[in-house]
Amino acid sequence: MTTLKIKKMRERTLYIILFSFSLFIYACKKETNIKEVISTFLGFQKPSNFPEPVYKLENNPITEAGFLLGRALFYEPRLSRDNTISCGSCHIQTSGFTQHGHDVSHGIDDRLGSRNSPPMMNLAWNKSFMWDGGVFDLDLQPVNPITNPVEMDEKIENVLLKLKQMPKYVSLFNKAFGTEEITNAMMMKALSQFMLMCVSANSKYDKVMRKEEGQTFTPDEQTGYTIFKDKCGNCHREPLFTDGSFRNNGIAIGPNNDQGRYMATLNPKDEYKFKVPSLRNLGYTAPYMHDGRFLTLNGVLEHYTNEVKATPNLDPFLQQHDQLGISLSADAKLKLLTFLKTLDDKDFVTRKDLAEQ
Amino acid sequence: MKPLYKYAILILTVLTVISACSKKDDSQPQTANKATLSLQFDNIAGDRNLQLNTGTYKNAFGEKFTVQLLQYFISNIKVKTKDDQEFVVPQDESYFLVKESDGATQFCKVKVPEGDYKTLTFTLGVDSLRNTMDISKRTGVLDPTGGMDDGMYWGWNSGYIFFKMEGTSEQAPVDPTGVRKFRFHIGGFGGYSAPTFNNVKTVTVDLSAAGIARVREGRESNVHFFVDVMKMFNGKTNISIAANPQVMFSNYSVNVANNFSSMFYHDHTEN
Numbered sequence: 001m002t003t004l005k006i007k008k009m010r011e012r013t014l015y016i017i018l019f020s021f022s023l024f025i026y027a028c029k030k031e032t033n034i035k036e037v038i039s040t041f042l043g044f045q046k047p048s049n050f051p052e053p054v055y056k057l058e059n060n061p062i063t064e065a066g067f068l069l070g071r072a073l074f075y076e077p078r079l080s081r082d083n084t085i086s087c088g089s090c091h092i093q094t095s096g097f098t099q100h101g102h103d104v105s106h107g108i109d110d111r112l113g114s115r116n117s118p119p120m121m122n123l124a125w126n127k128s129f130m131w132d133g134g135v136f137d138l139d140l141q142p143v144n145p146i147t148n149p150v151e152m153d154e155k156i157e158n159v160l161l162k163l164k165q166m167p168k169y170v171s172l173f174n175k176a177f178g179t180e181e182i183t184n185a186m187m188m189k190a191l192s193q194f195m196l197m198c199v200s201a202n203s204k205y206d207k208v209m210r211k212e213e214g215q216t217f218t219p220d221e222q223t224g225y226t227i228f229k230d231k232c233g234n235c236h237r238e239p240l241f242t243d244g245s246f247r248n249n250g251i252a253i254g255p256n257n258d259q260g261r262y263m264a265t266l267n268p269k270d271e272y273k274f275k276v277p278s279l280r281n282l283g284y285t286a287p288y289m290h291d292g293r294f295l296t297l298n299g300v301l302e303h304y305t306n307e308v309k310a311t312p313n314l315d316p317f318l319q320q321h322d323q324l325g326i327s328l329s330a331d332a333k334l335k336l337l338t339f340l341k342t343l344d345d346k347d348f349v350t351r352k353d354l355a356e357q
Numbered sequence: 358m359k360p361l362y363k364y365a366i367l368i369l370t371v372l373t374v375i376s377a378c379s380k381k382d383d384s385q386p387q388t389a390n391k392a393t394l395s396l397q398f399d400n401i402a403g404d405r406n407l408q409l410n411t412g413t414y415k416n417a418f419g420e421k422f423t424v425q426l427l428q429y430f431i432s433n434i435k436v437k438t439k440d441d442q443e444f445v446v447p448q449d450e451s452y453f454l455v456k457e458s459d460g461a462t463q464f465c466k467v468k469v470p471e472g473d474y475k476t477l478t479f480t481l482g483v484d485s486l487r488n489t490m491d492i493s494k495r496t497g498v499l500d501p502t503g504g505m506d507d508g509m510y511w512g513w514n515s516g517y518i519f520f521k522m523e524g525t526s527e528q529a530p531v532d533p534t535g536v537r538k539f540r541f542h543i544g545g546f547g548g549y550s551a552p553t554f555n556n557v558k559t560v561t562v563d564l565s566a567a568g569i570a571r572v573r574e575g576r577e578s579n580v581h582f583f584v585d586v587m588k589m590f591n592g593k594t595n596i597s598i599a600a601n602p603q604v605m606f607s608n609y610s611v612n613v614a615n616n617f618s619s620m621f622y623h624d625h626t627e628n
Contacts, residue, residue, distance in 0.1 A: 059491045128550060134514035136549040139492040140501060143512040147502075156502035184500050185492045264514045265551045266608055 039064060040353075044124070047201035049209045049239050053124035055138055055196060060189045062196060065175040070194025072172055073187060075356040078162045080108055080152035087145065087191070088356055090117040094349050096281035097121060097198065103292030111150040114256050116292035118277065119285045121200040121348065127244040131274045131290040134264040138195060139188045156184050163187070200280055200348035201239075208342070209239065217342065224339025231326050231336075232279075234317050241279040241343065247315040248273045250308035250324065254291050269313055283344040297340065301333050391468040392572045394436065395579040396479070398455045398463050399624075400427055403587040409457055416590035420598045422526040422539065424586065426507065427457040429520040430483050430498070433559075434467050436570070437476040444469050452483070454498035454509060464579075474570040477580060478561045481617050482519030485546040485557065511544060514606060518544040519556060520617065522586065528599040539602040541589070543610050543617075556614035560621050568626030579627040584620050592616030 041064040044057060060066075073079065077086045090105045091097040097120035099105055105113040115131050129135040135144065145151040146159060163169040164182050173182045176190055207215040217225060228236075237243040246261040253272060261270040274290045288294040294303065308318050308325035318325055328336065348354075400407040402414040407424060415421050431453045434446045446467045453465040487499065495501055499517070501510040509518045520543040529537040547555035562582075564570060570578040590596045594612040596604075604610050 056491070059493070130513070132514075133550070135512070136489070136515055137492070140512070140515045143501060143510075147508075147512060183496075184502050185495070188492050263606075265548065265553050266606070267551065267553075270551070 041067065044196055045199070047199065047206065047210075047239075049206060050122075050125065050201060051239075053196075054127055055124040055192075057124070057196075060139070060192055062193045063176065065172070066177075066190050066193040067197055069169075069172040069176040070190040070192070070197075071354075071357070072169070073191050074194050076163075078166075079146055079154060079159050081154040081158075082108065083162075084108060085152050087142070090145070090151070091120045093351075093354055094284070096200075096284035096349055098285045100284070100286070103287050105151065107145075107148070107151040108153045111153075113148070113150050114258060115290050116287065119281060120195060121198050121280060122240055122278065123198065124196045125240050125244075128275070132261045132264045133246060133275055138192045139185075142188055142191050156187075160184065160187070198348075198354055200345045202347040203280065203345040204342040206239070206345075217339075220335050220338045221342055222339075224335035224337070225342075227328070227332050227336050228339050231328065235276045235315070236279050242276045244276065246270060246273040246275055248311050248313045249304075250311055250314050250318055251289060251293070251303060252307075252309055254293070256291075258291065260290065271313060272311060273313070279340060280343045281345055281348065282340055284349055297337055298333075301328065301336070304328075305333075389471040390574050392471050392574045393466050393577045394469045394474070394570055394572050395577055396431065396434065396465040396467075396477070397579055397581045398431065398465070398584050399581060400457050400463075400584045400586060403585065407457060407586060414587065416587065416598070417595045418528075418590075418597045418599070420526055420528040422524050422528075422598060424457070424522060424524040425538075426521060426523040427586065428507065428509065429455055429481060430509065430517065431455055431465050431479050431481065432483055432487075433478075433480040434465070435478040436469050436472075436474040437478070438472050439475045439569075442472070444472075448487075452487070452497070452499055456507075466577075469572055471572050471574060474572065475565050476561060476563055477570070478559060481558045481560055481621075482544070482556065483517040483546065485555070488516050488546040489549055511606065515549070516544050516546055518542045519558075520544075520589075520614075522589070526598045526602075528597075529602040530599075532602075539598045540605070541610075541613060542605040543614050545606060545610060545614075554608065554611050556610060558614060558617045560618055562621065562623050564623060564626060567623045568628070570626050571628040576628065581624050581627065583622045583624050585622060586620070588620040589613060589616050592619055 044062045046053060075086050075088045077083045079086060085108050090099040090107070092100060094100075099117040102117070104115055105117045107113060118131065123138055126138070129138065129141045130144070135141050143156060146154055146156060160182055169182065170180065173186060174180060177186050204215060207213055208217055235243055235245065235247060248271070259271055261273040261275075262268070282297060286295060286297075288297070288300050294300045304318075304326045305328050306325065308314070310319070310324060402412065402424070405412060405414065407427070409427070410423060410425055413421055413423055432451055433448065434451050435443060437443045446469065450467060454462060455465070456462045483499070487495070492501065498509075501512070502508065509521060510516070511518060520541070522541045523538060525536065525538055527537060529539045532538050543556055545554045545556040547553060547557070564580065570580050572578045593615050596613055596616070601609060604613055
């Protein structure tokens with residue numbers, strides 16, 4: 001009997017110990033729960049009115065630490081030769097990640113590039129990068145501005161050396177990739193993580209399409225939308241407002257004879273073709289075209305209605321019914337511009353998490 | 358219980374057999390120990406050894422030139438025995454950047470099974486697949502860091518430069534930096550989304566005349582190639598420095614690349 005009693009007591013002690021341990025475990029768990037609540041990082045989220053992304057997210061899963069490192073790098077002037085120019089210098093958030101007021105980008109030592117800084121948004125859906133599409137992977141894009149003599153004029157090797165000397169980056173890379181190493185591939189993947197998070201999908205248009213907050217188009221916006229679908233939507237395809245293709249839109253050859261897509265493919269059919277830009281955030285991203293030649297949207301519409309040149313490979317959509325360009329009445333232009341305003345995403349250009357900290 | 362036990366034995370046996378089969382499939386046909394095979398790329402210019410900056414050479418057009426920089430990718434190495442047993446060096450171990458300015462890089466060392474090899478195949482350049490791979494798979498000499506001077510990567514039109522030769526010549530026009538320089542940057546893997554020219558060249562060399570490679574453990578078989586830059590100028594198309602001082606991503610680069618294959622001359626093998 002006594003041995004049985006002892007056995008029972010032992011059992012009881014065991015249960016007590018187990019119970020107290022489980023309390024500890026519970027306590028630990030609680031702490032992590034609290035941490036999760038503090039972090040507002042939601043990761044990459046595909047807007048419900050968008051297609052599947054093109055970028056291979058499985059090769060670069062977006063984490064909070066990777067995003068934070070990418071953001072630090074994006075706004076890091078040490079990426080340039082004399083530590084003066086960051087990616088954010090020519091891709092300014094409040095201007096839809098373009099360099100507002102500059103026809104062509106303005107880089108190191110006040111040197112000028114040959115093209116207009118394109119807006120940086122919805123890059124996960126881009127099939128190619130640059131106005132000529134020469135780059136086919138977002139991870140391979142940042143090497144260009146960093147090494148271009150008129151942009152940041154630096155060597156990747158030097159950038160990595162500078163970053164390795166900064167405890168801030170040693171720690172940020174370690175958090176993001178779990179290693180003390182800092183490599184080019186990691187830097188590019190982190191930059192991609194930040195850029196992929198620059199998703200613009202909260203314009204009035206998006207809310208109307210998703211039937212959010214009871215938003216609807218005004219009658220003028222609705223008329224403009226109908227005109228848009230009829231006259232512009234073939235190339236500026238919804239919901240990204242570009243089909244990612246390269247087209248000759250009949251603009252006059254620029255003074256620097258930029259041959260666009262032809263330079264990347266050497267196919268004569270691609271001469272003077274440029275990538276169809278998205279129409280999202282137009283209100284923030286003036287000036288327009290690959291060389292920023294049009295300062296206003298009126299200038300752009302004037303081109304499409306009255307100034308399209310009969311280039312040898314002019315896009316078929318711009319020469320229908322034996323007529324060059326697009327026919328739009330003055331009233332139709334106004335309504336179209338009213339609709340285009342619904343593509344401005346205020347939230348995107350003011351979001352704190354995308355800003356320099 | 359007894360029948361269940363029997364089933365278990367049966368299942369185990371079947372599993373063992375299956376795993377044994379799959380194991381066999383994994384291994385290469387040659388099961389011998391691996392040993393080092395070295396490919397030596399010894400750059401020359403016609404009848405002379407190539408000397409950076411100091412040597413002066415003359416092409417078929419009579420244009421005198423010096424070479425300041427010469428480097429190229431050697432990749433995708435394969436060997437074949439007399440009886441057509443082929444061994445492909447695993448791709449991740451098969452990319453080399455040969456630089457005239459760095460003697461150590463002129464020896465491309467790979468591990469192949471012990472054996473007597475009669476045929477050697479390699480690529481001058483970087484295959485199209487690796488040109489389009491995820492950046493994390495491009496380490497070492499393939500790290501796409503760009504760079505204007507000795508970089509071997511085009512950032513603006515994603516792709517590797519396979520062969521880079523720069524130098525001076527009185528026949529070259531004065532460039533913006535005030536120097537009479539010629540530059541041949543040859544690449545082009547066929548294009549990613551739109552087809553472009555493909556300058557990836559595969560070179561197959563029969564080693565039997567100048568010495569087969571006898572690869573044995575504890576020794577190092579060294580296949581010694583002369584790489585004649587003069588053959589880049591003088592070939593199917595004779596390349597004139599005066600007419601084409603800068604050949605980069607252009608249709609003309611195809612003419613230069615078509616001369617490449619004849620640059621490689623197997624001089625001898627040290628076994």
